[in-house]
Amino acid sequence: xxxxxxxxxxxxxxxxxxxxxxxxxxxxxxxxxxxxxxxxxxxxxxxxxxxxxxxxxxxxxxxxxxxxxxxxxxxxxxxxxxxxxxxxxxxxxxxxxxxxxxxxxxxxxxxxxxxxxxxxxxxxxxxxxxxxxxxxxxxxxxxxxxxxxxxxxxxxxxxxxxxxxxxxxxxxxxxxxxxxxxxxx
Numbered sequence: 001x002x003x004x005x006x007x008x009x010x011x012x013x014x015x016x017x018x019x020x021x022x023x024x025x026x027x028x029x030x031x032x033x034x035x036x037x038x039x040x041x042x043x044x045x046x047x048x049x050x051x052x053x054x055x056x057x058x059x060x061x062x063x064x065x066x067x068x069x070x071x072x073x074x075x076x077x078x079x080x081x082x083x084x085x086x087x088x089x090x091x092x093x094x095x096x097x098x099x100x101x102x103x104x105x106x107x108x109x110x111x112x113x114x115x116x117x118x119x120x121x122x123x124x125x126x127x128x129x130x131x132x133x134x135x136x137x138x139x140x141x142x143x144x145x146x147x148x149x150x151x152x153x154x155x156x157x158x159x160x161x162x163x164x165x166x167x168x169x170x171x172x173x174x175x176x177x178x179x180x181x182x183x184x185x
Contacts, residue, residue: 097104111119122130 099107107119113120117123122133125133
């Protein structure tokens, strides 16, 4: 008996909660009932019928039959395709791995970096030595570029000067061998 009573109390309590707001509402007036049946719309159907009954205008839209006086053309270079065409995928990039790619892959699988940290590149160096190597490489790169620019220009000027002197010597030798003629280009 208690189980049945408990099962009925919850639904009855729920019905009480749902029905109480409905009872607290004010009764509907006659104007509310009339507005509920006839929707109030801001459009008059009679005006729409009158507008549809009128004859269409002689020219429906101004400028509809005119030809355009300009032309727009968009041209874009396919930079990605050009870039991909310039890349060569044959032979792979970078230097050849010692022992070949197969041996490198086998070493990578047999001795993973997590399990064997001392087999990794630069594992024999401590932090100070690695920083020293990095600094030396950076200085070498920067200095080498500047030195190559400075001495490259000097070497080029010297090569041009030597080439002019050689041409002058050859021309002088030609004039000695053939005194009455001039060389043709």
